Amino acid sequence: MKIENSVVLITGANRGIGLAFARELLARGARKVYAAARNPATVTLAGVQALQLDVTNDWQVAAAAHQAADVSLVINNAGIAQPGGFLEQDSEAVAHRILRPTSLAC
Numbered sequence: 001m002k003i004e005n006s007v008v009l010i011t012g013a014n015r016g017i018g019l020a021f022a023r024e025l026l027a028r029g030a031r032k033v034y035a036a037a038r039n040p041a042t043v044t045l046a047g048v049q050a051l052q053l054d055v056t057n058d059w060q061v062a063a064a065a066h067q068a069a070d071v072s073l074v075i076n077n078a079g080i081a082q083p084g085g086f087l088e089q090d091s092e093a094v095a096h097r098i099l100r101p102t103s104l105a106c
């Protein structure tokens with residue numbers, strides 16, 4: 001994977017591992033980093049371009065793909081972790097929340 005001069009989009013880039021990815025990619029010479037977040041106001045890292053993106057919102061996915069058409073590398077980091085096991089009563093609902101796909105092809 002070539003990072004230097006790449007144009008990267010990271011989902012969930014406002015905090016946690018996504019923010020660490022954004023910092024590291026800038027440090028390693030990425031040309032542009034789109035830091036996507038549900039609330040772009042929470043993106044505070046200097047040098048990135050904030051982008052609104054809730055990955056479960058079909059229209060926001062389509063809009064982000066349009067706005068960031070120059071991207072060469074996507075790090076789809078956004079996600080949730082929920083406690084519970086496969087034998088719990090709500091395991092199907094929990095799995096659905098964690099894995100919920102969007103329905104639009106971009």
Ligand SMILES: NC(=O)c1ccc[n+]([C@@H]2O[C@H](COP(=O)([O-])OP(=O)(O)OC[C@H]3O[C@@H](n4cnc5c(N)ncnc54)[C@H](OP(=O)(O)O)[C@@H]3O)[C@@H](O)[C@H]2O)c1
Binds near residue numbers: 012081
């Ligand atoms: N940390 C671990 O040990 C570990 C282990 C296995 C897998 N993972 C996975 O690695 C990824 C990052 O982990 P983390 O520890 O950095 O998690 P985290 O601190 O909980 O951060 C999660 C990030 O995902 C964003 N996010 C959640 N749902 C979203 C949605 N629908 N649309 C857009 N953004 C959304 C959050 O945004 P908000 O600020 O808006 O909530 C936040 O930026 C996650 O997918 C997690 O499940 C982590």
